Amino acid sequence: MNQSETRATSYTTIGAGVVHELEIKRSRFITYLRRVETEQEARDLVAELRRSHFDARHHCTAFVLGADRDVQRSNDDGEPSGTAGAPMLEALTRRETHDGGADLSDVAAVVVRYFGGVLLGAGGLVRAYSESVSAALDEARLVRRQxxxxxxxxxxxxxxxxxxxxxxxxxxxxxxxxxxxxxxxxxxxxxxxxxxxxxxxxxxxxxxxxxxxxxxxxxxxxxxxxxxx
The missing domain is CATH 3.30.70.260 (ACT domain)
Structure with a gap:
């Protein structure tokens, strides 16, 4: 969608990258947030983190792009289906940014998991990945774009x-x-x-x-x- 076809006149993104770590039952969940404008930039972030965290068990991803948030992607990267990427994406898309509204976009989230030896179960994984992204967003500086x-x-x-x-x-x-x-x-x-x-x-x-x-x-x-x- 080109700019003239975009419906939104404003939206919210992040001002700078964020790194946040959460430990749950000896598993480490390291969340990276980065401002991106294209799917390729989001994929480049994943590739970068796969190289720097080559020994991690999972590199789960979610990203939202565009003023209308018309591009939304997520990936569980080996976790049980629907337990990682989907809750991460929901944490991004449902984030309240101003006056109770949710319009966060142009943001990629990657959660790198180092398995601690204790199985969390489907419900535990959903909570862990959702909380990891939400906690990282708590530290992000939000920027209004118009x-x-x-x-x-x-x-x-x-x-x-x-x-x-x-x-x-x-x-x-x-x-x-x-x-x-x-x-x-x-x-x-x-x-x-x-x-x-x-x-x-x-x-x-x-x-x-x-x-x-x-x-x-x-x-x-x-x-x-x-x-x-």
Whole structure:
């Protein structure tokens, strides 16, 4: 599904990777959470952990991808069917992220199990794998992502630093600033700003620039993209 077909306008992911270890009846359950955007990135994480934990009994996986969470995969990796991957996936998809909602995505979870010699039974395995992922998520920093439209603002150098600062302090999402010479050879600043994709927001932004720059800046509408808030 391409961006224009995506139904969701926002979702939640994790800001950085997490490693969490849980011991249950001498078995070690080491959970790795990583932010991923493609199935290949999720598979690369599994391959990486198979190499680094080559002596572990199981490398069970679950991942959720896309703003609409339309890609969901899980794997028991030798554990009894339905006792590892499925509860891990459920821990990801049912995680409440804001206002009681569950919209976590672009996250891969791998639980590496070192068998401790004591059988846990089907119910014990389900609880162990679910709790392992939930405990790791408790330590994760959550990041809100929103689909926004990029606006390219060109400003004269005499006002660019102040304008960039004013935009930030006024709550606008400034993505970055570049400097390049214009047709007349004068260096100008290109400030990239992300706004909610709505007509009234664009009108308010245009009015803001006009009042704050006295005609010293112009803007052009760009593409929509996902932005970490």
């Amino acid at each position: 689909r926004m439209r990029r606006y390219d603002v060109v400003a004269e150098m005499t006002i660019a630093p102040r304008l960039e600062n004013d935009l930030r302090t006024s709550g606008y999402q400034v993505l970055g600033t570049d400097y390049s010479p214009g047709p007349d050879g004068q260096v100008r600043a290109g400030i990239r700003v992300a706004l909610a994709d709505a007509a009234d927001v664009e009108e308010a932004f245009s009015a803001y620039l006009a009042s704050h720059t006295a005609g010293g800046a112009s803007w052009q509408r760009g593409e929509t993209e996902w932005v970490d808030l």
